[in-house]
Amino acid sequence: MASEEKTNVMRVLAQKKITYKSYTYEADATMSGTEIAGILGENADKVFKTLVTRGKTGAYYVFVIPVARELDLKKAAKVVSEKSIEMIPQKELLPLTGYVHGGCSPIGMKKFFQTTVHETAKEFDTFFFSGGKVGFQVEVNPKDLEKVIRLQYADVCVD
Numbered sequence: 001m002a003s004e005e006k007t008n009v010m011r012v013l014a015q016k017k018i019t020y021k022s023y024t025y026e027a028d029a030t031m032s033g034t035e036i037a038g039i040l041g042e043n044a045d046k047v048f049k050t051l052v053t054r055g056k057t058g059a060y061y062v063f064v065i066p067v068a069r070e071l072d073l074k075k076a077a078k079v080v081s082e083k084s085i086e087m088i089p090q091k092e093l094l095p096l097t098g099y100v101h102g103g104c105s106p107i108g109m110k111k112f113f114q115t116t117v118h119e120t121a122k123e124f125d126t127f128f129f130s131g132g133k134v135g136f137q138v139e140v141n142p143k144d145l146e147k148v149i150r151l152q153y154a155d156v157c158v159d
Helices: 008-015 033-040 073-079 090-097 119-123 142-148
Strands: 020-024 048-055 060-066 085-087 114-118 127-130 136-140 151-154
Touching (some): 008 020, 008 136, 048 073, 048 090, 073 151, 114 119, 119 142, 119 151, 136 142
Parallel strands (some): 060 114, 114 151
Antiparallel strands (some): 127 136
C-alpha cells in the first residue's frame, strides 16, 4: 500500500502532537463545500472553509466558517475592529498564503494572520477543514486547533 501523502497541515499537526484524521477524495475545482461534505458523509455544518480577507487598514484576516454559510462582511469587520473588509482577489491567495483556492487551510500559511473561527465549531467534538491541498480534508477537535494557531470564535456568518 502506498504511503499516505502528508500535507504541510498534517506535518504541523503531527509536530504539535495533535490527534487528527485526514481524508482525501477525487478533487474537482468546481466542487462546492457542501458537495465535499457529502463526499465525506458529513453534515455540512461540521465542514468548514477558510476565507482570506483584507481590511480597510490593509491588514489581512482569516475566517473559518461552515461551507454552506456565507461570511457576513459587516459582522466580520466588527469582530476584527475594521471599518470594512473584503475578500481578497483569488490571484492574491497563493502568493499571500502559499495555498490555492479550494486548498486553503488556517494552519501553515506563509504568515500568520488573525484568525476567527465561526462559533458553531465549538459545538462539535471535531470539525473538518482543508488539509492544505485540493482534495484533502483534516478532522480536528476545535480545542486542539487552538493549540496550533491563535484564534478567536465569533458569529461572522450571514443569518
